[in-house]
Amino acid sequence: MLERRTPINVEEAIESLLKYKKTGTIETVEIEKATGRILGGNLFADHDVPLFDRSPYDGFAIRAEDTADASRENPVRMEVVSEIGAGSVYNQPIKENQAVRIMTGAPIPEGANAVVMLELVKNYEENGRVYMTINRPYKEGDNISFRGEDTKKGTILAEKGTYINPGIVALLATFGYKEVPVSRKPKVGVLATGSELLEINEPLAPGKIRNSNSYMVLSQIERAGGEGIFLGQLSDDFDLCFGHVENALQQVDFLITTGGVSVGDYDYLPDIYRKLGANVLFNKVGMRPGSVTTVAEKDGKLLFGLSGNPSACYVGFELFVRPVIRYFLNCPHLFVRSEEAVLGKDFPKPNPFTRFVRGEMTYSGGSVIAAPTGLDKSGVVSSLASANVLIVLPGGTRGYKQGMRVQVLLLDDQQGSEQFGNPFQKKESSEERMQLRE
Amino acid sequence: MLERRTPINVEEAIESLLKYKKTGTIETVEIEKATGRILGGNLFADHDVPLFDRSPYDGFAIRAEDTADASRENPVRMEVVSEIGAGSVYNQPIKENQAVRIMTGAPIPEGANAVVMLELVKNYEENGRVYMTINRPYKEGDNISFRGEDTKKGTILAEKGTYINPGIVALLATFGYKEVPVSRKPKVGVLATGSELLEINEPLAPGKIRNSNSYMVLSQIERAGGEGIFLGQLSDDFDLCFGHVENALQQVDFLITTGGVSVGDYDYLPDIYRKLGANVLFNKVGMRPGSVTTVAEKDGKLLFGLSGNPSACYVGFELFVRPVIRYFLNCPHLFVRSEEAVLGKDFPKPNPFTRFVRGEMTYSGGSVIAAPTGLDKSGVVSSLASANVLIVLPGGTRGYKQGMRVQVLLLDDQQGSEQFGNPFQKKESSEERMQLRE
Numbered sequence: 001m002l003e004r005r006t007p008i009n010v011e012e013a014i015e016s017l018l019k020y021k022k023t024g025t026i027e028t029v030e031i032e033k034a035t036g037r038i039l040g041g042n043l044f045a046d047h048d049v050p051l052f053d054r055s056p057y058d059g060f061a062i063r064a065e066d067t068a069d070a071s072r073e074n075p076v077r078m079e080v081v082s083e084i085g086a087g088s089v090y091n092q093p094i095k096e097n098q099a100v101r102i103m104t105g106a107p108i109p110e111g112a113n114a115v116v117m118l119e120l121v122k123n124y125e126e127n128g129r130v131y132m133t134i135n136r137p138y139k140e141g142d143n144i145s146f147r148g149e150d151t152k153k154g155t156i157l158a159e160k161g162t163y164i165n166p167g168i169v170a171l172l173a174t175f176g177y178k179e180v181p182v183s184r185k186p187k188v189g190v191l192a193t194g195s196e197l198l199e200i201n202e203p204l205a206p207g208k209i210r211n212s213n214s215y216m217v218l219s220q221i222e223r224a225g226g227e228g229i230f231l232g233q234l235s236d237d238f239d240l241c242f243g244h245v246e247n248a249l250q251q252v253d254f255l256i257t258t259g260g261v262s263v264g265d266y267d268y269l270p271d272i273y274r275k276l277g278a279n280v281l282f283n284k285v286g287m288r289p290g291s292v293t294t295v296a297e298k299d300g301k302l303l304f305g306l307s308g309n310p311s312a313c314y315v316g317f318e319l320f321v322r323p324v325i326r327y328f329l330n331c332p333h334l335f336v337r338s339e340e341a342v343l344g345k346d347f348p349k350p351n352p353f354t355r356f357v358r359g360e361m362t363y364s365g366g367s368v369i370a371a372p373t374g375l376d377k378s379g380v381v382s383s384l385a386s387a388n389v390l391i392v393l394p395g396g397t398r399g400y401k402q403g404m405r406v407q408v409l410l411l412d413d414q415q416g417s418e419q420f421g422n423p424f425q426k427k428e429s430s431e432e433r434m435q436l437r438e
Numbered sequence: 439m440l441e442r443r444t445p446i447n448v449e450e451a452i453e454s455l456l457k458y459k460k461t462g463t464i465e466t467v468e469i470e471k472a473t474g475r476i477l478g479g480n481l482f483a484d485h486d487v488p489l490f491d492r493s494p495y496d497g498f499a500i501r502a503e504d505t506a507d508a509s510r511e512n513p514v515r516m517e518v519v520s521e522i523g524a525g526s527v528y529n530q531p532i533k534e535n536q537a538v539r540i541m542t543g544a545p546i547p548e549g550a551n552a553v554v555m556l557e558l559v560k561n562y563e564e565n566g567r568v569y570m571t572i573n574r575p576y577k578e579g580d581n582i583s584f585r586g587e588d589t590k591k592g593t594i595l596a597e598k599g600t601y602i603n604p605g606i607v608a609l610l611a612t613f614g615y616k617e618v619p620v621s622r623k624p625k626v627g628v629l630a631t632g633s634e635l636l637e638i639n640e641p642l643a644p645g646k647i648r649n650s651n652s653y654m655v656l657s658q659i660e661r662a663g664g665e666g667i668f669l670g671q672l673s674d675d676f677d678l679c680f681g682h683v684e685n686a687l688q689q690v691d692f693l694i695t696t697g698g699v700s701v702g703d704y705d706y707l708p709d710i711y712r713k714l715g716a717n718v719l720f721n722k723v724g725m726r727p728g729s730v731t732t733v734a735e736k737d738g739k740l741l742f743g744l745s746g747n748p749s750a751c752y753v754g755f756e757l758f759v760r761p762v763i764r765y766f767l768n769c770p771h772l773f774v775r776s777e778e779a780v781l782g783k784d785f786p787k788p789n790p791f792t793r794f795v796r797g798e799m800t801y802s803g804g805s806v807i808a809a810p811t812g813l814d815k816s817g818v819v820s821s822l823a824s825a826n827v828l829i830v831l832p833g834g835t836r837g838y839k840q841g842m843r844v845q846v847l848l849l850d851d852q853q854g855s856e857q858f859g860n861p862f863q864k865k866e867s868s869e870e871r872m873q874l875r876e
Contacts (some may be wrong), residue, residue, distance in 0.1 A: 030640065031670070035657040058700060082455075085674065085704045087634030089645045103704060105634055105746070107645050118670055118701070158823050165850060166657035167822030170748055172652035178639040184690065194526030196543055199614040204485055207527045207545050212611035218606035219473040230470070236523065262496060263556065265524045266541060306545070310608055337802040363777040366843055368804055384605030385596050405804055412603060414850070415826075 002131075005263070005284035007291065008111065010319060010354060014420055016281045017295045017320060020302050026251070028179040031172055031232040034164045036183070038329040039224055040181035043158040043171055048148035054147045060099040061112035064138040072135045072186040080123060080130040099132060100361065108144055115143035125230060141337060155186040161331040163414040172260055183329040185227040187320070189252035190214050192233035193241055194308050195266070199233070213258040213313045216384075217306070221318045223412070224325045226254075237264040246270050249301060254324060257319070259308030261294045269294060269305045286353045286395065290316040313388065315356045318411065320419075333416030336390075341408045344371030348399035355395070358387035359409055370408045388412055443722035444675040445729065448757060448792060452858055454719045458740050458771075460764040462624055462691070466617040472602045475765040478619035481596040481609055485813055486586035491546040494583045498537040498559065500796055501640050502576045510573045515835035518561060518568040520722070522547065529595045534705060537570060546582055601767040601852040616720060616824055621767040623665040627690035628652050630671035632746050633704070637671070651696040651751045654822075655744070658755045661850070664692075674704040685711045687739055694755070698745030699741035703834030707732060707743045716741060724791045724833065730756040736739045753794045753828060755848065757858075762852060774828075779846045781829070782809030786837035793833070796825035798861070799846055808846045826850055 008016075026040035055061065062078060070076040074096070083101035085089045092099055093111035100109050108115070116134060123132035149168035151157065157171050164172075166183070172180055198204065211233050219295040221228035231248050234241050241260070248255050260269040261283070273280050278298035283305075285293050289312035294305035302324060306316040341361060359370045370391050373383040392407040393400055400406065448452075450609040458819050500516060508514040508804075514535070521539035522528045528538055530777035531549035538547050539603065546553070555571035555640055556570055561570035589595065595609050601622070601679065602772040635649040636642065649671050669686050672679050679698070686693050698707040699721070721743075723731050727750035732743035740762060761772040779799060797808045808829050830845040831838055834841040 019776075032656060032720055035660050050643065051642055051647070059586065084645075087632065087645050087673075104458060104700060105647065106630075162823075164657075166654050166661060166752070168507055168823050169657040170650045170654035170752070173638050173653040174648055174748075176638055176648060178637075182856050194525065194543075195523060199616075200611050201613055204489055206490065207488070207522075207525050210612055210614060212608045215469050215611040216604050216608035218470060219607040222473050223604060235525075262542060310612075314604070314608070339805050341801075342804045363779075366778050366780045366806055368801055368806055384599075384608050387605055412852070 007284040007286040008282050009129070009286045011420060013285045013293075014320065014323065015283050017297075017302060018323065018327075020297050020300055021324050022270065022300070024184045024328040024329055026113050026171070026181050027184050027283050028181050031169065031180050034172065034180040034182060035166070037180070037182040038182065039158060039160055039163050039164060039168070040164045040183045040330065040375070041160050042156045043162075043168070043177070044175065045151045045153055045155045045157055046175045048153045049150040050145050050147055053147050054145050055102045055104060055106055055108060055115045055143065057115060057143055058104050058118045058142065059102060060116045060123075060132060060139065061094065061102045062099045062114055062116055062134070063094065063096065063138045063144065064114040065111060066097050066317075067114075067134050067137045069100065071136050075135040076134040077131055077133050079311055080132055111142070113140045114138040118141065158279050159332070161329065163331075165414075167218055172219060183225075185225060186253040186325055186328040187229055188221045189229045189248045189255045189327065190217050190221070191231045191244055191248055191255065191257045192259060193236060193257055193268070194233070195235040197221045197233050197259075199415060211429045213222050213306075213308065213310055216310065216314060217256055217317055220322075222324070224322045225331075226325045231387070236260065236268060238268045238271060241268050242272050245303070246276065246435070249298060249303070251366070253328065254302050254304065254321065256304045256306055256321060258306050258313050261307060262292045262306040273303070273305075287319075288351055288353050288355045290319070290356070293320060293380070295320060312386070314384065316392065318409065319356070323420075324334060325404075333418050335417045335420045337409060337410040337413040337415055338417045338420070339368065339408055340367040340384065340387070340405055341370040343393075343400055343402055343404045343406045344369040346402050347372060347391075347393060348401065350397050351395055353392070353395040355393040356390040356409070357393055358383045358389040359389045360386050361389040361410070370406060444691055444855055445722040445791070446720050447724045449858060451720050451723045451731075452758065453732070454762060455735075455740060455763065457531045457764075458735045458738055459762050460738070461768055462622045462766040465622050465782075466619050469607065469616055469618050472610065472618040472620060473604070473607060475602050475618070475620040476769060477596060477598055477600045477602060477606070478592045478621045479598050481600075481606070481615070482613065483589045483593045483595055484613045485587040487612065488583050491585050493512050493540045493542060493544055493546060493581065495551045496542050496556045496582055496583065497540060497796060498554045498556070498570060499532065499540045499546050500537045500552055500554055500572070500576065501532065501550060502552040502578045502580065503532065504535050505552075505572050505575045507571045507661040508575050508763075513571040513573040515571050516570055518570055525538045548550050551578045551582070554596060555581065597770070599771075601766065601769075621663075623663060624691040624763055624766040625667055625689070626658070626659045626664045626763065627667050627669045627693045628655050629682055629686055629693065629695045630697060631674060631695055631706070632671070632856060633673040635671050635673075635697075643789045651744075651746065651748055654748065654752060655694055655696065655755055657689070658752070658760075659763070662760045663767050663769075666765045674698065676706045676709060677708050680710050680713055683741070684714065685742070690738050691766065692742065692759065694742045694744055694759060696744050696751050699743040700730045709740070709781050710742075710772040725753075725757075726789055726791050726793045728794070729791065732760060733758060748794070748822070752822065756828065756847065757794070761858075769854060770855050773855045773858045775848040775851040775853055776855045776858070777806065777848060778843055779806040779808035779827070781827075781838055781840055781842045782807040782839050782849065783843045784838065785810060785829075785831060788835050788837050789831070789833055790835075791832040791833040794828040794847070795822045795831055797827045797829040797846065798824050799827040799848070808844060834865060
């Protein structure tokens with residue numbers, strides 16, 4: 001009567017669904033709209049930076065050789081023969097004991113090979129001519145920003161798949177990208193199932209809960225770089241759900257359903273996958289929460305059956321949906337960023353399966369501390385508020401003590417990790433897994 | 439001839455401009471548009487969570503007392519008298535040796551006080567009735583999620599000023615916020631000055647550079663939570679610039695200009711402030727880059743005169759503009775998040791003033807490492823690409839060695855810090871500062 005499912009581990013689950021990953025197309029947006037998008041191509045320098053030898057300061061362009069004997073006692077006097085504002089050019093070579101007043105960013109005139117900062121000299125007029133005196137020697141190249149010293153033409157400054165932040169925007173503008181190639185956002189459909197679900201603005205009723213998962217998942221899709229499309233919430237009715245799933249598949253790049261994937265009598269997703277002829281990649285994962293997370297594939301399109309439980313739904317998204325969104329966006333790092341931290345609190349309860357515990361990561365004296373936020377029953381929604389990491393606690397027979405090294409997954413990070421790999425994961429054999437019970 | 443300016447330190451500069459901070463109004467947006475906005479009011483629980491005692495699993499609701507003598511040898515048989523799907527209610531109290539089939543999330547029926555997981559029992563039919571057997575005792579409360587156990591009605595779950603991420607969205611949906619109060623984004627005008635500036639899509643020309651600062655600053659405004667308004671780029675012409683600044687002030691909450699704040703002959707901003715009758719709060723800060731950053735106030739409105747140099751402009755924005763944007767948004771933590779890290783590379787060059795060096799923060803074995811990205815000449819744009827922190831190196835006569843503790847400012851963080859405070863800042867007297875030269 002009860003379907004028995006064989007759990008696979010998280011890494012195997014990810015590997016199985018990544019076989020169906022696909023990349024999206026590239027589109028262009030105005031640079032003003034590029035922040036928060038993903039670069040759709042490599043960003044090249046189209047010219048040397050600086051494009052010409054230029055002055056990093058306000059001052060005077062001189063010939064260093066004229067200052068060889070300059071000292072406090074024996075200052076050198078130079079005639080200021082012209083001035084160059086930023087954006088203008090002086091077209092004559094400067095001669096012995098001549099100087100040119102130069103503004104920050106202006107090109108070094110021909111013949112000059114050093115710049116004296118404005119604050120370090122005196123200048124004055126005498127008989128209608130302008131002079132200045134220098135009281136120390138300069139070397140060739142002093143205070144000059146040389147052509148190409150920052151960046152050589154042709155350099156790749158940021159790779160395809162990079163998240164566009166203000167620093168990248170500065171580069172895009174510098175190198176003439178008025179239109180920026182960006183990865184198209186995948187359309188990710190969200191369909192909630194469950195007769196217990198109320199619309200957010202409906203009054204509460206006995207046995208009912210508001211549909212929080214859909215909005216949470218839409219927000220997670222947005223953070224991951226996708227375009228979430230809310231396709232509605234459905235009561236537990238097979239025909240209704242089937243029709244919606246079948247239609248939804250035509251409209252989206254990926255489809256997420258929430259609820260209905262467990263082994264209860266009203267969990268229709270398994271039957272829906274069957275009727276669709278979809279290929280179920282897995283329907284049980286050795287993890288908490290989210291063990292019933294199911295992923296299926298129909299004609300190469302992925303269907304994610306996330307748990308109706310908010311925490312399980314949240315974790316299921318970050319582990320399984322995020323990587324295919326990031327791949328679609330051409331990101332080289334598909335996985336939520338994984339780093340090591342020091343556990344900030346005991347977590348005594350052992351569990352045979354790997355746990356993903358909501359936690360808050362903080363810094364203290366150069367160390368990274370991660371502590372669970374509140375209770376960790378999987379129905380708990382309030383601990384999501386302050387969570388910025390998932391703490392990975394591999395399954396086993398022991399609990400975890402404060403001070404132990406743990407793996408954390410950084411939820412708000414845009415850089416990601418190339419590998420999901422959990423350095424602490426003890427590989428269990430299938431046989432051992434079979435013996436572990438829910 | 440040359441204006442002498444007195445530098446103040448960064449903390450004093452921030453303090454002086456925060457006198458003119460102001461908060462913005464609150465508006466509402468649909469929950470689907472709330473991600474990335476700032477909460478405009480406290481988020482309250484409008485009901486207990488769970489709202490009723492409920493089952494966290496698929497299984498059977500029972501009376502624990504009926505199982506007191508259950509064992510493998512002596513299993514207890516119960517009659518399954520009904521079933522409750524999620525979203526429905528069973529209206530009769532259960533009696534001795536009765537069980538009710540219950541789905542995840544469904545309310546515990548009257549009379550029942552424990553739940554047995556579906557996988558742990560056998561059930562079967564006999565003479566048209568359904569039975570199941572239990573082979574161990576249960577305690578009252580086993581496998582029940584109690585009313586209010588997650589969150590009590592009235593609890594503040596997130597405070598006004600909180601950045602809305604997917605976890606907050608889940609809470610908003612749970613507590614009925616179809617419309618979400620959010621802080622209005624301040625309108626921040628950006629006006630670029632400099633005869634050397636080309637539009638991004640113009641061909642390069644001798645002595646000219648493309649205007650990258652405006653787009654960079656617009657992106658920084660967006661990251662900080664404001665609405666950037668690009669008001670154009672102007673050549674160095676006093677009347678032109680004055681007219682635009684005067685008009686711009688009418689349209690925005692804050693005005694940023696880039697360029698023209700130094701002491702060069704084409705730096706017109708000081709004259710513009712004078713003609714406007716604006717109160718210049720400071721025009722020199724003891725920091726690198728960005729020492730010429732100028733902030734003025736006109737009728738209570740702040741004018742930020744950022745340097746035309748890209749790095750100085752970037753740093754000036756994060757240190758001085760970001761806090762007033764965050765205050766406008768009702769955020770409790772005004773400043774870019776400040777944490778401690780271990781310096782990953784030597785930085786040998788001493789500087790009398792505090793430096794803000796672009797760096798990349800990484801993690802290694804539970805520690806936080808921050809290393810400068812590339813050269814740190816202030817004209818360098820390419821090191822912005824991989825920078826995710828500014829490393830704060832207080833001024834002094836010594837350089838910094840790998841392994842030293844340093845303060846870092848986390849650029850992509852949305853949490854912020856309540857204090858700007860630099861724990862390492864040696865407070866210099868005004869006299870000492872006066873002796874320090876550019």
